[in-house]
Amino acid sequence: MKQLHKLMNLPLIPKVAIAHVPTAIEPMPRLTAALKGPELWIKRDDQTGLAMGGNKTRMLERFLADAQQKQARSLITRGSLVSNHCRQTAAVAAKFGLKCILVIKGFPPRIRQGNLFLNQLMGAQIVFTEGRCPDKVLLETFEDAQKMGLNPYLIAYGGAHGLGSSAYCDAVQELNNQGGNYDIIIVPTSSGATQAGLIFGSWFYGLNTQIYGISVDESSAYLTDKILSLLENLQTLYQLDNLPDRSLIMVNDDYLGDGYAAIGDREREAIHLFAQYEGILLDPVYTARAAGGLIDLIRTGKIKSHEKVVFWHTGGLPSLFEMAESLQ
């Protein structure tokens, strides 16, 4: 990768400081030895602080600043029944005295557990789509909130918007300041927001680090296009003349298994290995899928033993308890 802007910083995007950053970067020597693989490190964005943390907290710092600037009285977003993005949005809304309305895809379950339980605990209003088109329900919910004088601020699905991704441009700089020179960063990717920020940041700051996304639920072709459009959003946000080349977008969709939130052998093994060798808890939906992919890439020699790898832990802890039955 070209050494671009080692001495320059990206323009600062207004944010409300919420996340506990810098998050730790830790070696995983026992897992490295067990896999007889490359040197493995972990970036602890599962520990960003608010209501069990996770990658969306960094993004929400920017959305909240924008919402406050627009004098919003409510935050609205959408997600799945197990969405961590929704849980972190509910937490931010609770902390800053805003109403939170979550459009959740699906029907209300008999018992509310995991993230869904926490959303409710933190006072979010939940609108289930019950078979209707989520975007249509979102629009209706937004219009209703407007009519009620709630001055709603809409946060894109997964925070996938230049503002959200900009948080991960800054996170690259944070990792860079922590030292280390890594060859590869492995990150779970779903809306593409996190990966887009990491790609843009590492391109801008001239790191020689490959940003390798392991898809949780979408095809590589779909996510590549989505990430490219997020890179374009970032270029506009930062008012730059150029942007990272499409060839820098690496998304592996080999590990989709039986689909979103379906726990398979790979996820189960990854959860057990990280827990038993490092005392690190992965979530079954996102990070276990990416870690299962990482383990396979090591075993099949696609990641070489001389490489230095960071696994970017993006959080998701509440789902571990919700899905405990499938993990025993």
Ligand SMILES: Cc1ncc(COP(=O)(O)O)c(C=O)c1O
């Ligand atoms: C725990 C966790 N990891 C990874 C992701 C994927 O991040 P992104 O949507 O930015 O691709 C999510 C998305 O919600 C998540 O909750």
